[in-house]
Amino acid sequence: MSDVVSFEPQCPLPHTQHNSIQLGHGSGGKLTHQLIQDVFYPYFSNPYLSQVHDGALFQIGNEQLVFTTDSYVVRPLFFPGGDIGKLSVFGTVNDLAMGGAKPLYLSCGFILEEGFSIETLSRIVQSMQLAAQSVGVQLVTGDTKVVERGKGDGLYLNTSGIGVCEHRFAICPQSIRTRDQIILSGDIGRHGMAVMAMREGLEFENPLESDCAELWSPVRLLLQAGIEIHCLRDLTRGGLATALVELAETSGNSIEIEEVKIPIESAVQGACEMLGLDPHYVANEGRFIAFVPEQDAERAVAILRQHPCTKDSQIIGRVLEENKQEVVIVNTLGCERLLDRLPGDQLPRIC
Amino acid sequence: MSDVVSFEPQCPLPHTQHNSIQLGHGSGGKLTHQLIQDVFYPYFSNPYLSQVHDGALFQIGNEQLVFTTDSYVVRPLFFPGGDIGKLSVFGTVNDLAMGGAKPLYLSCGFILEEGFSIETLSRIVQSMQLAAQSVGVQLVTGDTKVVERGKGDGLYLNTSGIGVCEHRFAICPQSIRTRDQIILSGDIGRHGMAVMAMREGLEFENPLESDCAELWSPVRLLLQAGIEIHCLRDLTRGGLATALVELAETSGNSIEIEEVKIPIESAVQGACEMLGLDPHYVANEGRFIAFVPEQDAERAVAILRQHPCTKDSQIIGRVLEENKQEVVIVNTLGCERLLDRLPGDQLPRIC
Numbered sequence: 001m002s003d004v005v006s007f008e009p010q011c012p013l014p015h016t017q018h019n020s021i022q023l024g025h026g027s028g029g030k031l032t033h034q035l036i037q038d039v040f041y042p043y044f045s046n047p048y049l050s051q052v053h054d055g056a057l058f059q060i061g062n063e064q065l066v067f068t069t070d071s072y073v074v075r076p077l078f079f080p081g082g083d084i085g086k087l088s089v090f091g092t093v094n095d096l097a098m099g100g101a102k103p104l105y106l107s108c109g110f111i112l113e114e115g116f117s118i119e120t121l122s123r124i125v126q127s128m129q130l131a132a133q134s135v136g137v138q139l140v141t142g143d144t145k146v147v148e149r150g151k152g153d154g155l156y157l158n159t160s161g162i163g164v165c166e167h168r169f170a171i172c173p174q175s176i177r178t179r180d181q182i183i184l185s186g187d188i189g190r191h192g193m194a195v196m197a198m199r200e201g202l203e204f205e206n207p208l209e210s211d212c213a214e215l216w217s218p219v220r221l222l223l224q225a226g227i228e229i230h231c232l233r234d235l236t237r238g239g240l241a242t243a244l245v246e247l248a249e250t251s252g253n254s255i256e257i258e259e260v261k262i263p264i265e266s267a268v269q270g271a272c273e274m275l276g277l278d279p280h281y282v283a284n285e286g287r288f289i290a291f292v293p294e295q296d297a298e299r300a301v302a303i304l305r306q307h308p309c310t311k312d313s314q315i316i317g318r319v320l321e322e323n324k325q326e327v328v329i330v331n332t333l334g335c336e337r338l339l340d341r342l343p344g345d346q347l348p349r350i351c
Numbered sequence: 352m353s354d355v356v357s358f359e360p361q362c363p364l365p366h367t368q369h370n371s372i373q374l375g376h377g378s379g380g381k382l383t384h385q386l387i388q389d390v391f392y393p394y395f396s397n398p399y400l401s402q403v404h405d406g407a408l409f410q411i412g413n414e415q416l417v418f419t420t421d422s423y424v425v426r427p428l429f430f431p432g433g434d435i436g437k438l439s440v441f442g443t444v445n446d447l448a449m450g451g452a453k454p455l456y457l458s459c460g461f462i463l464e465e466g467f468s469i470e471t472l473s474r475i476v477q478s479m480q481l482a483a484q485s486v487g488v489q490l491v492t493g494d495t496k497v498v499e500r501g502k503g504d505g506l507y508l509n510t511s512g513i514g515v516c517e518h519r520f521a522i523c524p525q526s527i528r529t530r531d532q533i534i535l536s537g538d539i540g541r542h543g544m545a546v547m548a549m550r551e552g553l554e555f556e557n558p559l560e561s562d563c564a565e566l567w568s569p570v571r572l573l574l575q576a577g578i579e580i581h582c583l584r585d586l587t588r589g590g591l592a593t594a595l596v597e598l599a600e601t602s603g604n605s606i607e608i609e610e611v612k613i614p615i616e617s618a619v620q621g622a623c624e625m626l627g628l629d630p631h632y633v634a635n636e637g638r639f640i641a642f643v644p645e646q647d648a649e650r651a652v653a654i655l656r657q658h659p660c661t662k663d664s665q666i667i668g669r670v671l672e673e674n675k676q677e678v679v680i681v682n683t684l685g686c687e688r689l690l691d692r693l694p695g696d697q698l699p700r701i702c
Contacts, residue, residue, distance in 0.1 A: 021467040026497025035495065039473050043480035048456075048491035056491035058456065060515055063412040069458035069511055073496045105399075105409065107420035109509045111462070116372040122390050129394035140399035140407035144386065145424045145507075146377025147700060153502040158460045158494075160420055160511035164411055349498065 026073075026349070028237025029281075029342035052250045053172050054095035054234065057165075064165040066101035068092060072157040075349045077124065079195045081210030084157055085127035087285060087351060090214045091236070092161040093135050097216040098232040098288065100171035100223065101163025103135060108159050109143045113152030124155065135214045137161070167223050175230040176251035180319040181297035183290045185218065185310040186211070187263035188240050192282035192347050193271045202274070204267050213286030218310040222290070227300045231291040234284070236351055241280040241339045243289060244327045254324045257317030259331045280329075281342050283350045291319065375695035377424075379588025380632075384692060403601045404523050405446035405585065408516075415516040417452035419443060423508040426700045428475065430546045432561030435508055436478035438636060438702060441565045442587070443512040444486050448567040449583040449639065451522035451574065452514025454486060459510050460494045464503030475506065486565045488512070518574050526581040527602035531670040532648035534641045536569065536661040537562070538614035539591050543633035543701050544622045553625070555618045564637030569661040573641070578651045582642040585635070587702055592631040592690045594640060595678045605675045608668030610682045631680075632693055634701045642670065 017034065024031035041049070048056040055068030072088045082090075089106065096103040108128065112121070132139050169175070194208040215234060222229055231251070233243045240262065248255045264279050272279045286309060292300050297315055304313035320328075327339040368385065375382040392400070399407040406419030423439045433441075440457065447454040459479065463472070483490055520526070545559040566585060573580055582602070584594045591613065599606045615630050623630045637660060643651050648666055655664035671679075678690040 019469055021463045021465055021469065021472070021497055023465050023497055023499065025463065026495060032495060035469075039469060039476055040493065040495075043476045044490045044493070046489050046491065048489060049493075056456065056458075058491065060416065060455070060513075061412055061414040063414060065411065065513075067456055067458060067513060068492050069460050069509070070494045071460040071462050071496045071509060073462060073498050104411070105407065105418055107407075107418060107511050109420050109422040109460075109511075111422050111424060111507055112372045112376065114372055114374050118370055118372065118386075118390060121372070125390055125394045138397050138399060139395045140397065140409065141419050142391065142395070142400075143421045144377060144383060144391075145422045145700075146372055146374055147424050147504060147507075148374065150501065151504040153498060156462055156496075156498075156507065158420070158422060158509035158511075160458050160460075160509075162411075162416075162418060162513065349496075 023348045024344035027342065027344060027346065028242055029344065031344060033341060051172055054098040057099055057172065066096050066099035066163045066165065068095040069158065069160040070095065072351060073349050074195065074351050075153065076198060077154060079198050079210055080207060081194055082212035083124060083127050084155060085124035086131045087212055088157045088159045089128050089131035090212055091285065091351065092159040093137060094215045094234045096161050096163035097219045098234050099163065100167060100169060100229060100232065101165050103137045103161055103163045103216055105140045106132065106137050106159050106161045107141045108139055108157065111152060111156040112144065112146045113154050114146060114149040116154050135216055169229055171229050171232055173231055173247050173250035176247060176253055176291050176319060177230060178253065178319055178321055179294050180230055180291040181294055181315050182255065182257065182317040183292065183297065183301055183304065183313055184262060184316045185288050185304060186312040187265050188235065188284055188287055189264055189268040189272065189279035189282035191285040192350050193268045195350055196275065196347055197271055202271060204271065206267050208267050208271060211284050211286035213309045215286065215288055218304055218307040221303050221307060222300055225303050227296050228293055229290060232288055234288040236285060237283050239281040239283055242341055245339055245341055248325045248327050252323050252325060254320040254322045254326045255317060256320055256328045256330060259329050261314055261316040263312055277346050281346055283347065285351065374699045377699065378693065378695060378697065379593055380693035380695065382695060402523055405449040408450055408523065417447050417450035417514045417516065419446040420509065420511040421446065423702060424700050425546065425702050426504065427549060428505060430549050430561055431558060432545055433563035434475060434478050435506060436475035437482045438563055439508045439510045440479050440482035441563055442636065442702065443510040444488060445566045445585045447512050447514035448570045449585050450514065451518060451520060451580060451583065452516050454488045454512055454514045454567055456491045457483065457488050457510050457512045458492045459490055459508065462503060462507040463495065463497045464505050465497060465500040467505050486567055520580055522580050522583055524582055524598050524601035527598065527604055527642050527670060528581060529604065529670055529672055530645050531581055531642040532645055532666050533606065533608065533668040534643065534648065534652055534655065534664055535613060535667045536639050536655060537663040538616050539586065539635055539638055540615055540619040540623065540630035540633035542636040543698050544619045546701055547626065547698055548622055553622060555622065557618050559618050559622060562635055562637035564660045566637065566639050569655055569658040572654050572658060573651055576654050578647050579644055580641060583639055585639045587636060588634050590632040590634055593692055596690055596692055599676045599678050603674050603676060605671040605673045605677045606668060607671055607679045607681060610680050612665055612667040614663055628697050632697055634698065636702065
């Protein structure tokens, strides 16, 4: 096969603003978007990637499957409300759930740094197993690599997942329709600020705890009730704002949301102000937005409020008639401002 | 969910020889085996992992699927005959092929170090796409993370893959039977020695080139011809010897192989002697062994010899009546010695 792959750079140089990787390329914001557009899409373009969704949706035999992957480089490995193991299971489970798929099987790939504590590894493995058990998925295949001291940071993890769709909906950005209502499943910003507070040694009266949780259970409730879900998106890197911007672009619609409807805990708000961050862009690991038709919206909210993880669900906005692909946030005074991707990185290595 | 995962080490301390990760834990030899047994299996044990195979085999609907994952940390990123991109596609394709599955879809997870060249990344992405195209798989979902300078080594890659079985065989270690013949698909040790030679700056008259290649095409030929394949295993980390030891243990059989039947290029032999390595333990990325019933063996060899990648296939041994789970290698003088896993690491970061 050696004649297939040339070692000469026959590819045109990518048109990027930077020649080398910046921390911001991992932020989920503008730089990440640009890297994907400039470096990955020219080669990897196919109908599955064009879905621009958390996972790929395809059919094998009569089964509609979702397949997804995520690497986890969060620092520190343990944080209030979770750890890299729990995060790596729920993160991938959530990407499957966002495709409307029942999570079935996970893989895990460990990249260990020489000198990493085996006791710590064991605690993380236990945490993965507890998380997997709680949501009924199985860790069925794995891989372990070791790199020299100073070439890693203790542990990096990858999990990939397979799920199966047991409904008739195509839950993806392309299904978003004018007048769809947008439901937010709870308060925002807790995961990012819990990790940052720990990293920066900040202390609060009410300590911040990550929202890290599995989202399949609440999504299943909606599906079981026959709610016609158009699209789901979990609010990880880049937070609520980036998710909305991406979905406006991919679906070709404009979106309007009301600032006052978005719950933010006072400790999160305080920590954000202290660090100069906008909570709308802060990562969550147990929050999502759902796009549902007008007639289903109130019922969907009522169903979600029955589940502890989504008890604070509410409608925060809607899809507009215009197709300017803009996201408008309206404050209590009725003033509008546009949301866009952040240019750089607010919070490196948050997941 | 925070009550599910405890942060106290309630798990018993793992009974390992070491308290911290050694390079040898990534070798594929005894330490890797021990780490998996002591740290992963106590938590992750399930019928799929108990298959102890390159991938997990399960059914969804009417489809028999194989799912596998591998992380790639090879150093250097480019080597004669391949690069981390090609390796990451063919490596995972090969793990699917070893389960007898037609490779369909791959995921890829990039862990980039701040400062990594975007031009180099682009070349690697192109190489992945060319490799994927050559074997007819699609890269359908991905993820990009960035870590700070000094917390990585340019690029680490994970690929996971899904394939579908279109035959009636259960190709796995448990299907190995007494008197099965063992076919080796070509010469051994080239990948490991090509990478090592480059890393150590060794020069040879005939430069060593990795055997990095996809193995689905030759496996498909066997399946199309109706060969009753019992088991397949690619000879990656730990090489031919470790693969045989693992399969003897998992299947509960003893194995005998003839040293003289194992092709080793003189340059590989020379490099191994220079570095004090045993070529039977050196990694390959385009070689496999097949276990087939006696009556199919000659025909299987003839079929494999029709494919350029497996043109030097031959029968190197057989499964014995005894169930001592030993691997015996017989030299030209008829002297026997036992093969075992290597205790530590011959070649770190070879894949």
